[in-house]
Amino acid sequence: MTPVTAATLGAVLAQQVAGGSRFAGLFGTAEPRGVLISAHLADSGTVRTMNVLLPAPGDNYPSVTVRVGAAFWYERELQDAFGLVPVGHPRPEPLILPLPNGAGWHPRPGEQVDAPGVAADPDPRALPRHVTGPGLFTIPHGPVRSGVLESIEYLVETPGEDIPHLNMRVFYKHRGIEKRFEQMPAADGVLLAERVEGTASVAHALAYCHALERLAGCEVPLPARLVRMLHAELERVAGYLDVTARLADAAGLAVATARFSWHKERVLRLVSRLCGSRFGRGIVLPGGIGGLPLAGSAEVLAETARLEKAIGADSAALMGTSSFLDRLRGTGPLRPERARAHGALGPIGRASGFADDSRFTRPYDAYPAVEPAQLSGHADGDALARLRVRMDELGQSFGLIRRAASELGQVAGQPLRADCEPAEGRAVGWAESPHGEVLYDVRLAGGRIVRCRPRSASFHNLVLMHEVFAGDILTDFPFIEASFGLCVAGVAL
Amino acid sequence: MWVLRGLRNGVVTTRWPAKPDPYADEWRGPATVLDGGRGTAGERGTAGERGTADRLDQLCPTGAIDQREDGGVTLDQGKCICCGRCVTARPELFGWARGPASGALTRGGLVVPEIAETDEDLAQMRASLRGRTRALGRSVHLRHVDAGSDGSEEWELQALLNPVYDVHRLGVFFTASPRHADVLIVTGAGTRGMAEPLRLTYQGMPDPKIVIAAGTDAVSGGLLADSYATRGGIGEILPVDVWVPGSPPSPFSLLHALLLGLGRLPDRQSAEVTP
Ligand code: SF4
Numbered sequence: 001m002t003p004v005t006a007a008t009l010g011a012v013l014a015q016q017v018a019g020g021s022r023f024a025g026l027f028g029t030a031e032p033r034g035v036l037i038s039a040h041l042a043d044s045g046t047v048r049t050m051n052v053l054l055p056a057p058g059d060n061y062p063s064v065t066v067r068v069g070a071a072f073w074y075e076r077e078l079q080d081a082f083g084l085v086p087v088g089h090p091r092p093e094p095l096i097l098p099l100p101n102g103a104g105w106h107p108r109p110g111e112q113v114d115a116p117g118v119a120a121d122p123d124p125r126a127l128p129r130h131v132t133g134p135g136l137f138t139i140p141h142g143p144v145r146s147g148v149l150e151s152i153e154y155l156v157e158t159p160g161e162d163i164p165h166l167n168m169r170v171f172y173k174h175r176g177i178e179k180r181f182e183q184m185p186a187a188d189g190v191l192l193a194e195r196v197e198g199t200a201s202v203a204h205a206l207a208y209c210h211a212l213e214r215l216a217g218c219e220v221p222l223p224a225r226l227v228r229m230l231h232a233e234l235e236r237v238a239g240y241l242d243v244t245a246r247l248a249d250a251a252g253l254a255v256a257t258a259r260f261s262w263h264k265e266r267v268l269r270l271v272s273r274l275c276g277s278r279f280g281r282g283i284v285l286p287g288g289i290g291g292l293p294l295a296g297s298a299e300v301l302a303e304t305a306r307l308e309k310a311i312g313a314d315s316a317a318l319m320g321t322s323s324f325l326d327r328l329r330g331t332g333p334l335r336p337e338r339a340r341a342h343g344a345l346g347p348i349g350r351a352s353g354f355a356d357d358s359r360f361t362r363p364y365d366a367y368p369a370v371e372p373a374q375l376s377g378h379a380d381g382d383a384l385a386r387l388r389v390r391m392d393e394l395g396q397s398f399g400l401i402r403r404a405a406s407e408l409g410q411v412a413g414q415p416l417r418a419d420c421e422p423a424e425g426r427a428v429g430w431a432e433s434p435h436g437e438v439l440y441d442v443r444l445a446g447g448r449i450v451r452c453r454p455r456s457a458s459f460h461n462l463v464l465m466h467e468v469f470a471g472d473i474l475t476d477f478p479f480i481e482a483s484f485g486l487c488v489a490g491v492a493l
Numbered sequence: 494m495w496v497l498r499g500l501r502n503g504v505v506t507t508r509w510p511a512k513p514d515p516y517a518d519e520w521r522g523p524a525t526v527l528d529g530g531r532g533t534a535g536e537r538g539t540a541g542e543r544g545t546a547d548r549l550d551q552l553c554p555t556g557a558i559d560q561r562e563d564g565g566v567t568l569d570q571g572k573c574i575c576c577g578r579c580v581t582a583r584p585e586l587f588g589w590a591r592g593p594a595s596g597a598l599t600r601g602g603l604v605v606p607e608i609a610e611t612d613e614d615l616a617q618m619r620a621s622l623r624g625r626t627r628a629l630g631r632s633v634h635l636r637h638v639d640a641g642s643d644g645s646e647e648w649e650l651q652a653l654l655n656p657v658y659d660v661h662r663l664g665v666f667f668t669a670s671p672r673h674a675d676v677l678i679v680t681g682a683g684t685r686g687m688a689e690p691l692r693l694t695y696q697g698m699p700d701p702k703i704v705i706a707a708g709t710d711a712v713s714g715g716l717l718a719d720s721y722a723t724r725g726g727i728g729e730i731l732p733v734d735v736w737v738p739g740s741p742p743s744p745f746s747l748l749h750a751l752l753l754g755l756g757r758l759p760d761r762q763s764a765e766v767t768p
Binding site: 172173195321 | 495498516576641644646647648652654656657669681682685686687688690693715720721722741
């Protein structure tokens with residue numbers, strides 16, 4: 001195979017995607033020689049990386065998005081972070097860091113220089129208004145939301161007679177996470193990974209640690225693998241209950257909202273009973289875990305049994321509430337071919353018939369020994385299908401929790417951590433969060449992080465909101481947003 | 494159908510703060526210094542031991558731990574992300590603060606052992622807050638703004654509405670409009686992108702108003718403090734009345750901070766300390 005170049009990257013990726021690989025990300029790393037562009041492709045069993053060096057002082061390359069639409073946001077992020085212009089990109093405007101025109105500054109992650117005193121104050125005026133003229137208008141929602149929600153701005157652009165277009169401004173929450181990772185000792189990286197998306201702390205910690213463990217070539221001991229699965233599945237249950245409560249709330253079902261929020265509270269309390277944190281923080285460490293659950297298997301099994309029963313009864317009631325189902329049915333549909341072309345992750349992909357669940361297609365920790373449950377496979381692609389997928393998977397997660405808890409009772413006395421102190425090299429790690437696959441591309445030198453690029457499922461999936469928005473921000477939108485169930489913190493990093 | 498299901502929820506609601514609540518009291522809060530910050534650190538003698546002790550400052554990933562000239566140790570809970578490293582590495586020196594009373598009315602009040610704050614400052618600050626809370630009725634309206642959270646703080650704030658915490662029983666309501674808000678509760682480290690929207694929300698609120706920095710990120714910036722993208726906490730953007738650490742703060746800690754800001758609780762209800 002001829003080496004891939006910046007000129008052929010788009011064509012090669014398109015060919016790979018046509019051949020069944022999933023486009024999983026496009027990241028940059030500033031190096032002395034230029035910017036290294038890395039494309040990730042997910043296949044059964046592994047994630048492959050293709051690297052293309054754009055020699056300094058190059059600042060443009062042919063857009064990949066033209067051939068692989070899923071790169072749409074990735075290339076805009078590359079442009080903000082490195083100043084690289086994707087030539088031919090359909091909408092090459094700032095995404096994560098709109099700086100005043102001519103600022104000429106870019107964070108350039110990978111370049112090991114501190115930038116003390118740089119204050120990159122985003123300026124919304126650096127963003128073009130696409131809809132201007134008499135009778136044409138733009139309606140902003142956000143960034144300060146009307147409920148207790150994360151900050152994001154949705155702009156509904158109404159170009160005259162045409163169907164309104166949804167524009168998303170995610171830069172408000174850009175926290176400079178990628179630069180913050182740089183130069184951290186590898187062992188500290190997990191603390192930051194846990195905070196990339198606080199509601200998927202376990203999955204992010206896992207993906208980061210998997211990359212380190214691959215570098216170290218170490219084997220995580222069995223009790224640690226079980227505890228990791230236990231916490232990853234509790235995190236999933238909490239996330240799915242949150243989505244259910246939000247959907248019930250959007251439909252104005254006060255009692256259902258209260259009950260599902262209560263179930264979610266019980267899950268968070270169980271998690272804190274097990275490890276002291278309601279979000280499973282501090283559990284996943286490179287090479288293993290920080291400690292065994294503080295509650296015994298019997299207690300975990302008893303509480304999960306009670307929870308599962310209560311959730312089952314309320315789910316049956318909710319899915320029998322026809323006014324509720326009517327609000328979800330046909331709302332925010334994502335067509336299967338779009339889900340496949342984009343490589344839609346997590347429950348959003350699965351509800352549109354595109355299932356790449358990394359727990360089972362690229363299994364890790366305790367999952368290789370698990371047979372995926374036969375789920376009914378709702379694939380209508382609407383908000384209802386997304387909820388049904390989650391409800392089915394709740395049952396699967398409870399099964400996995402039971403399995404982990406009972407097997408843990410039989411591995412007493414075994415070590416909880418393997419030596420994992422890699423110093424050099426680059427590796428990719430992944431884990432399935434409640435939102436879908438989380439991917440980490442980690443590079444170390446001298447035991448410190450040179451470059452760490454987390455890619456949340458939220459970043460990859462949120463852009464699909466464009467596709468499913470039918471023009472009504474007031475009635476359908478709360479259901480669409482809740483059924484996507486993403487975390488804004490993981491988007492602009 | 495839902496009406497009947499709802500009735501069964503009645504029993505789950507906490508009666509805190511009127512009655513103790515075990516989950517609130519046992520909550521593992523930020524780290525704290527045992528024994529007034531002296532203990533073994535003051536006794537260290539040999540070069541080897543000094544080697545360990547000298548690394549105390551480096552123990553904490555956010556620099557919350559400080560070793561004083563006199564050998565004593567202070568811990569700034571406003572920077573604590575509850576990673577537990579200090580507690581694991583030096584259990585004779587550090588432990589967990591327990592209970593919901595982690596918030597304080599001054600930024601300095603989060604440093605343990607307490608640093609001497611001039612009584613006049615504290616008295617002045619209390620008087621100012623009392624002046625404002627007196628104007629508020631029994632029902633209070635809360636506006637939340639996310640200024641760069643990791644998303645978990647929102648979950649814990651939303652939890653205040655679930656039937657377990659049910660803040661409505663305390664006359665507390667969330668509002669979408671700044672014009673009806675008495676309390677601004679801010680999450681996140683203070684991204685530069687949110688500085689302006691945050692300021693506008695604050696300005697849109699009528700006086701008197703109270704600002705709560707909710708969580709270690711909002712208090713100090715946590716792991717993200719001071720970069721090209723993030724400020725070192727929201728105190729650099731707004732005047733803050735109540736500082737509540739936690740990564741994220743538990744719903745009970747948030748509830749405590751709220752009642753503290755409203756003058757319905759004493760400052761720093763004695764937090765019990767366990768190793
Ligand atoms: S728990 Fe962690 S963050 Fe908190 S003071 Fe100790 S070392 Fe620092």
